[in-house]
Amino acid sequence: MSLATFDLTPLRRADRWHPAELAFWLLPVAAYLVFPDNLVLLTQIAITALFCLSLDLILGYAGIVSLGHAAFFGFGAYAAGLLAANGIGDPLAGLAVAALASAALGFVTSFLVLRGSDLTRLMVTLGIAMMLYEVANKLTDLTGGVDGLQGIEMTPLLGRFTFDLYGKTAYWYAVAVLFLLFWAARKLVHSPFGLSLKGIRLNVARMPAIGAPVNARLSAIYTIGAAYAGIAGALLAQTTQFVALDVLSFNRSAELMLILVLGGSGSLYGAVIGAIVFMSAHHVLSDMNPEYWQFWLGALLVVVVLFARDGVMGGLRRLSHAAGGLRKGAR
Amino acid sequence: MDYALQTRNLAKNFGGFTATNNVSLNVEAGARHALIGPNGAGKTTLINLLTGFLEPTAGHVILQGEDVTRLGQHQRVKRGLARTFQINRLFADLTVLESVTMAVNERLGLGARFWKPVGAHGQAVEEAVALLDSLRLLDVAHEKTRSLAYGKQRLIEIALALAMKPRVLLLDEPAAGVPTTESRELFESIAALPRDVTILLIEHDMDLVFRFADRISVLVGGALLTHGTPEVIANDPKVREVYLGEAICA
Amino acid sequence: MTVLFDGVASGMLLFLISVGLSVTLGLMNFVNLAHGAFAMVGGYLCVLLLNRVGVPFLAALPLAAGLTALVGVVLERTLYRRLYTATHLDQVLFSIGLVFMSIAAAQFLFGAQQQPLTLPDFLRGQISLPGLDMGAYRLFLILLSLVIAFGLQRLVGGTRFGAELRASVDNPRAARGVGINVERVFTLTFALGTALAGLGGALGVEMLGLDPGFPVKYIVYFLIVVAVGGSGNITGSLVASLILGVLDVAGKYYVPQIGAFVIYAVMVVMLIFRPQGLFGRRAAR
Numbered sequence: 001m002s003l004a005t006f007d008l009t010p011l012r013r014a015d016r017w018h019p020a021e022l023a024f025w026l027l028p029v030a031a032y033l034v035f036p037d038n039l040v041l042l043t044q045i046a047i048t049a050l051f052c053l054s055l056d057l058i059l060g061y062a063g064i065v066s067l068g069h070a071a072f073f074g075f076g077a078y079a080a081g082l083l084a085a086n087g088i089g090d091p092l093a094g095l096a097v098a099a100l101a102s103a104a105l106g107f108v109t110s111f112l113v114l115r116g117s118d119l120t121r122l123m124v125t126l127g128i129a130m131m132l133y134e135v136a137n138k139l140t141d142l143t144g145g146v147d148g149l150q151g152i153e154m155t156p157l158l159g160r161f162t163f164d165l166y167g168k169t170a171y172w173y174a175v176a177v178l179f180l181l182f183w184a185a186r187k188l189v190h191s192p193f194g195l196s197l198k199g200i201r202l203n204v205a206r207m208p209a210i211g212a213p214v215n216a217r218l219s220a221i222y223t224i225g226a227a228y229a230g231i232a233g234a235l236l237a238q239t240t241q242f243v244a245l246d247v248l249s250f251n252r253s254a255e256l257m258l259i260l261v262l263g264g265s266g267s268l269y270g271a272v273i274g275a276i277v278f279m280s281a282h283h284v285l286s287d288m289n290p291e292y293w294q295f296w297l298g299a300l301l302v303v304v305v306l307f308a309r310d311g312v313m314g315g316l317r318r319l320s321h322a323a324g325g326l327r328k329g330a331r
Numbered sequence: 332m333d334y335a336l337q338t339r340n341l342a343k344n345f346g347g348f349t350a351t352n353n354v355s356l357n358v359e360a361g362a363r364h365a366l367i368g369p370n371g372a373g374k375t376t377l378i379n380l381l382t383g384f385l386e387p388t389a390g391h392v393i394l395q396g397e398d399v400t401r402l403g404q405h406q407r408v409k410r411g412l413a414r415t416f417q418i419n420r421l422f423a424d425l426t427v428l429e430s431v432t433m434a435v436n437e438r439l440g441l442g443a444r445f446w447k448p449v450g451a452h453g454q455a456v457e458e459a460v461a462l463l464d465s466l467r468l469l470d471v472a473h474e475k476t477r478s479l480a481y482g483k484q485r486l487i488e489i490a491l492a493l494a495m496k497p498r499v500l501l502l503d504e505p506a507a508g509v510p511t512t513e514s515r516e517l518f519e520s521i522a523a524l525p526r527d528v529t530i531l532l533i534e535h536d537m538d539l540v541f542r543f544a545d546r547i548s549v550l551v552g553g554a555l556l557t558h559g560t561p562e563v564i565a566n567d568p569k570v571r572e573v574y575l576g577e578a579i580c581a
Numbered sequence: 582m583t584v585l586f587d588g589v590a591s592g593m594l595l596f597l598i599s600v601g602l603s604v605t606l607g608l609m610n611f612v613n614l615a616h617g618a619f620a621m622v623g624g625y626l627c628v629l630l631l632n633r634v635g636v637p638f639l640a641a642l643p644l645a646a647g648l649t650a651l652v653g654v655v656l657e658r659t660l661y662r663r664l665y666t667a668t669h670l671d672q673v674l675f676s677i678g679l680v681f682m683s684i685a686a687a688q689f690l691f692g693a694q695q696q697p698l699t700l701p702d703f704l705r706g707q708i709s710l711p712g713l714d715m716g717a718y719r720l721f722l723i724l725l726s727l728v729i730a731f732g733l734q735r736l737v738g739g740t741r742f743g744a745e746l747r748a749s750v751d752n753p754r755a756a757r758g759v760g761i762n763v764e765r766v767f768t769l770t771f772a773l774g775t776a777l778a779g780l781g782g783a784l785g786v787e788m789l790g791l792d793p794g795f796p797v798k799y800i801v802y803f804l805i806v807v808a809v810g811g812s813g814n815i816t817g818s819l820v821a822s823l824i825l826g827v828l829d830v831a832g833k834y835y836v837p838q839i840g841a842f843v844i845y846a847v848m849v850v851m852l853i854f855r856p857q858g859l860f861g862r863r864a865a866r
Binding site: 002003006008010011012013014015187188190191192193194195196198199202203205206207208209210211212213214216217220 | 433434441442449
């Protein structure tokens with residue numbers, strides 16, 4: 001092959017939107033029409049998807065393991081909640097403050113997290129989240145402790161859309177934020193920065209030898225991931241007008257891992273699909289019995305790790321490969 | 332004399348063990364310099380000290396006249412020092428073009444661009460394509476690295492280092508594990524590298540070393556035994572004793 | 582003085598439970614977050630044996646430990662061994678899955694309430710010395726733990742089994758080559774770790790309480806012991822447990838406002854400055 005005839009299309013087109021993706025983003029509209037009575041649940045799904053997206057950025061792309069990602073979710077939730085409870089009820093201002101607060105926390109803690117092995121990272125992230133949990137638990141004057149943070153009053157979105165009883169505004173608000181941030185994340189992972197993150201995950205030892213400052217890159221994505229998580233937390237605080245202490249809990253971090261593993265990491269869509277599957281299953285199963293739900297959740301985690309490590313997205317990829325093979329065979 | 336890479340009294344101790352012992356190495360600009368020595372002579376430790384992967388216990392590393400002893404790996408790379416690895420350190424799930432483009436991005440300072448897609452940074456992509464062309468890797472450019480034959484993967488090791496446009500290139504046993512038929516082709520590619528790139532080569536295969544190098548240093552027990560032109564080294568009785576003897580007898 | 586004594590006792594309990602984790606993590610390189618679940622199994626077994634079957638306490642302890650080990654062996658043979666070579670992340674996810682299942686199962690079988698446990702008379706009294714009140718049970722706990730710590734140290738450091746274990750961990754292939762049954766060694770080690778967890782869980786019902794939330798509530802404590810003590814290090818675990826036990830009891834006694842915060846902070850600081858633990862054998866590579 002010569003330079004003149006070389007085809008650059010596969011690289012140039014790597015970031016183009018696939019029709020299936022466009023169809024995927026019609027789902028929120030369809031869900032709104034089909035389940036108009038479940039808007040609260042659908043809003044929760046969008047928020048969880050955004051939270052999971054933030055973990056996918058740091059774990060799925062950059063390979064940073066974390067057992068305490070709820071720290072940023074909770075920090076953002078309290079930041080937005082406290083802002084609104086103290087008279088500044090503008091939703092977008094709340095998102096901005098939460099994003100900045102969580103990003104700052106992420107940036108500072110990134111220096112603690114980035115040193116050491118995976119095992120150290122798991123334990124340090126866990127420890128940091130537990131510390132925050134204890135602080136929130138003890139600062140009852142500020143956070144309400146175990147009773148939760150109450151008194152959150154939101155002003156209308158953009159000055160026009162009031163948060164209504166049916167949760168319509170909340171739903172479209174959450175979906176719009178999710179889509180915008182997904183779009184930005186998608187740009188990011190296809191950029192040279194995103195490529196260098198994949199490089200770090202695939203072979204961290206090589207990166208300095210091609211002149212890449214590994215720690216600076218990891219610090220950057222950890223900060224961005226924290227900001228995303230903070231925004232997700234803020235959305236939860238604003239749409240439910242309540243912050244429970246469990247936004248910072250170990251269970252939330254662990255569940256998030258499960259959702260990402262379930263959906264498949266490193267593809268962005270896996271995070272969203274995982275959230276849809278997980279939250280829907282939660283809704284259906286925990287209606288039957290909350291204890292059974294936790295049992296099956298655990299069993300699912302075990303099965304996924306042992307037999308289906310690449311999650312739903314991996315399954316879809318294998319399916320499409322098989323279908324492609326069949327088509328080729330037919331020709 | 333113009334030196335591309337020098338060390339002054341470089342030393343490295345691990346606990347009580349001296350891996351590098353007072354090494355003062357001079358690599359002339361534009362040289363094809365080979366570093367040889369029996370197993371355990373400390374060749375890889377020396378490379379690691381040169382590239383900044385390890386910090387020396389004492390001594391200095393001087394790159395094109397500048398003392399880089401305190402600089403990290405990626406900072407030395409920015410100053411023109413690139414290396415390959417004895418054991419492949421590649422990006423298994425990236426395509427060949429993606430890998431090399433990523434490396435070029437870093438050299439051009441584009442690695443932190445987070446908005447426009449990789450393919451939209453034309454200069455980097457074009458340069459990567461040209462580099463792959465020069466190493467005759469274009470026909471596998473869109474293949475995943477993991478799917479390539481070992482000899483081709485060794486070439487990608489070199490492509491990643493060349494993407495740095497190095498002034499000095501350290502090749503750590505580039506032909507290790509490559510079948511003889513493929514290693515000839517590999518060394519043709521290496522021999523064809525531009526003469527203004529200084530090359531320091533670590534290699535076991537004496538045939539290759541004597542064909543390729545114009546300057547040879549011999550490392551034994553962490554210390555420099557001697558250095559000189561291939562003829563001088565080949566006829567040095569000390570070298571024959573500690574090193575070539577076993578190679579020739581074998 | 583009494584605070585110190587109580588701290589030592591709770592540290593010893595912590596040691597009993599954590600040392601098994603230290604062994605699986607340090608020697609077998611498996612991150613088993615479900616370790617607390619095995620302790621919980623031991624606790625429930627002990628309560629069942631005492632209250633339903635009527636086994637005396639001193640007999641219930643080894644029985645609970647043995648039965649927990651049996652559960653451990655079954656799980657090791659069927660599930661754990663598939664993941665010995667997996668990444669730490671996979672091991673963590675897998676063991677969190679087990680934790681969730683165990684919590685749900687305990688809730689289903691025993692309900693959410695704390696389990697009552699009646700100690701035999703001779704362990705219930707107080708032994709009073711000038712300036713020091715010693716609970717008989719705590720004294721019993723300390724003595725028993727010391728015996729076990731000593732025995733373990735001998736087992737790993739000075740017996741053929743210990744040597745086989747260390748060889749199997751350092752280089753499984755070479756160990757197989759010299760005729761060591763690596764699978765059996767790992768299974769036995771895992772059984773030992775879970776037996777100790779079960780014993781600790783049984784002994785801990787009196788002091789830590791027992792409810793379905795146990796595996797999550799205390800896992801951080803166990804991890805801290807391993808982090809501070811250096812994984813795979815029995816003496817390190819013992820010292821770390823004692824420090825943690827005393828700090829924890831003293832902290833709750835003197836400064837209840839800050840609660841468990843200090844403990845977590847200690848863990849994070851430790852991990853950052855001494856990732857190989859206070860008594861780590863090898864330097865970080």
